[in-house]
Amino acid sequence: MPSPDDRPALNGQRSSGGAAAAVSLREVSLTYGGNRRLGGVFGGTDTVDALLGIDADIAGGEFVTIVGPSGCGKSTLLRLVAGFARPTGGEVAVAGEPVTGPGPDRGVVFQQPRLFPWLNLRRNVEFGLRMTGAPAARRRSRTAELLDLVGLSESAARLPHELSGGMQQRAAIARALAPGPRILLMDEPFAALDALTRERLQEELRRIWRRTGTTILFVTHSVDEAVVLGTRIIALSRRPGRIVLDETSAPSAEEDPHAHPGFPALREKIAATVRAAAA
Incomplete structure (x- = not known):
């Protein structure tokens, strides 16, 4: 390695x-x-x-x-x-x-995904970037990059309850990684x-x-x-x-x-x- x-x-x-x-x-x-x-x-x-x-x-x-x-x-x-x-x-x-x-x-991933149920996957992942004041273009590109990294690009518009437990946890990892x-x-x-x-x-x-x-x-x-x-x-x-x-x-x-x-x-x-x- x-x-x-x-x-x-x-x-x-x-x-x-x-x-x-x-x-x-x-x-x-x-x-x-x-x-x-x-x-x-x-x-x-x-x-x-x-x-x-x-x-x-x-x-x-x-x-x-x-x-x-x-x-x-x-x-x-x-x-x-x-x-x-x-x-x-x-x-x-x-x-x-x-x-x-x-x-x-420091990004944190908990035992439960703790995604916001009213936000779709894309908006959940970009939440931390939004809180840090990242420009919209940066939020879009970074979120797309991370969704691709965790294999969830095709689920970006779905709400958390529409995802399996494993998919939700992958989304939580992407959200934690978003601010870098x-x-x-x-x-x-x-x-x-x-x-x-x-x-x-x-x-x-x-x-x-x-x-x-x-x-x-x-x-x-x-x-x-x-x-x-x-x-x-x-x-x-x-x-x-x-x-x-x-x-x-x-x-x-x-x-x-x-x-x-x-x-x-x-x-x-x-x-x-x-x-x-x-x-």
């Missing part, structure tokens, strides 16, 4: 290469406070340590999958990078700049889909990643999905989430990762790590 800097980039975008890490996590911790109103009545407040001491650099163009036991803080980590939450300790930075809130340099983010954050985007659709979208996402060179952080409960998609796999421990494994994935370089001779051993290593983390 070509290096991140060698991959072709959509609309001339390229990964950060030798510059600052695309994402930098420095001793990141997050503690949630308890119910303060009840605490005032009954005395004390409960707290929950969600993440503890997360330390990692993610290079531009990497496809990082994040696995771990339920409740270990995978989605919380994504929310911190997205700027939807702030760490209680440490620092999250994107391209060397501390994250202080959401921004167009440095980073795409994906929180179990295929979890609700049937097995065949999920496998098909995994292939589509790998193709899109190769085409755009976008840095991707992808949360999943599926060890197979983590190994198939990721160039790098990070496993978190049970709460409070700590990094217990950070592994480069050779199978991700293959057209069919399952055919890579190292796939079974790597899959078992990741699965054993997650089982131990959950114990």
